[in-house]
Amino acid sequence: MSTARPSFKFRGGSFHALVVKPEIPIEGWLAEIDSLLARSPGFFAGKSLVVDVAGLDLTKQTFLDLLDELSRRHIRILGVEGAAASVLDGKVPSLMRGQSERCKVTAPPEETPPAPAVSLLLDTPVRSGQLIVHADGDVTVVGSVASGAEIVAAGSIHIYGTLRGRALAGAYGNPEARIFCRRLDAELMAIDGRYILADEIEPQFRKESIQAWLDGDELKFAAMN
Numbered sequence: 001m002s003t004a005r006p007s008f009k010f011r012g013g014s015f016h017a018l019v020v021k022p023e024i025p026i027e028g029w030l031a032e033i034d035s036l037l038a039r040s041p042g043f044f045a046g047k048s049l050v051v052d053v054a055g056l057d058l059t060k061q062t063f064l065d066l067l068d069e070l071s072r073r074h075i076r077i078l079g080v081e082g083a084a085a086s087v088l089d090g091k092v093p094s095l096m097r098g099q100s101e102r103c104k105v106t107a108p109p110e111e112t113p114p115a116p117a118v119s120l121l122l123d124t125p126v127r128s129g130q131l132i133v134h135a136d137g138d139v140t141v142v143g144s145v146a147s148g149a150e151i152v153a154a155g156s157i158h159i160y161g162t163l164r165g166r167a168l169a170g171a172y173g174n175p176e177a178r179i180f181c182r183r184l185d186a187e188l189m190a191i192d193g194r195y196i197l198a199d200e201i202e203p204q205f206r207k208e209s210i211q212a213w214l215d216g217d218e219l220k221f222a223a224m225n
Contacts, residue, residue, distance in 0.1 A: 144163070153171060
């Protein structure tokens with residue numbers, strides 16, 4: 001006769017994290033973080049952060065000081081990309097293995113067509129506190145996006161209502177992505193990591209139907225009336 005043991009369960013899951021890439025000098029980069037937090041204190045609230053230090057010549061002490069500075073700003077660190085084990089010192093997990101440890105990937109045959117991007121259609125408004133993440137294509141909202149809500153898309157974002165929350169298009173490296181909305185009242189907009197806050201949007205575009213795109217490192221706006 002077997003005796004049943006108390007069980008525990010595994011389940012799959014995914015976690016949304018912001019990825020930031022510090023720049024040298026670190027002090028100047030932290031000053032930009034402070035400026036962002038001064039204008040939008042809740043920008044990092046409730047979010048985990050991945051720090052990408054690939055290509056930066058950081059000493060172990062500089063790296064630890066950076067973690068301390070982020071912690072003082074109540075920014076949670078989920079992990080680090082691109083750091084040597086000697087720099088990490090076990091303080092946070094590395095999310096990227098060294099080049100020699102990476103798995104080899106075989107490219108598919110040339111005649112194999114790429115998988116098409118899949119769009120996500122939301123036929124109800126996005127409420128405050130909701131986070132919509134779509135890593136496979138565009139997001140279309142048939143309604144409004146409330147203040148405190150956030151949409152993150154690999155492609156473009158289309159909002160057939162008022163954008164009051166945050167919209168981050170091209171979030172996985174797509175500078176061709178765009179943001180469209182019927183009425184602009186956003187807290188933050190970003191394309192391919194370049195962002196603009198509410199107080200930086202030119203007044204003539206507020207409350208208007210607009211499209212936004214990336215021109216170099218600058219977000220451009222045009223009215224669609």
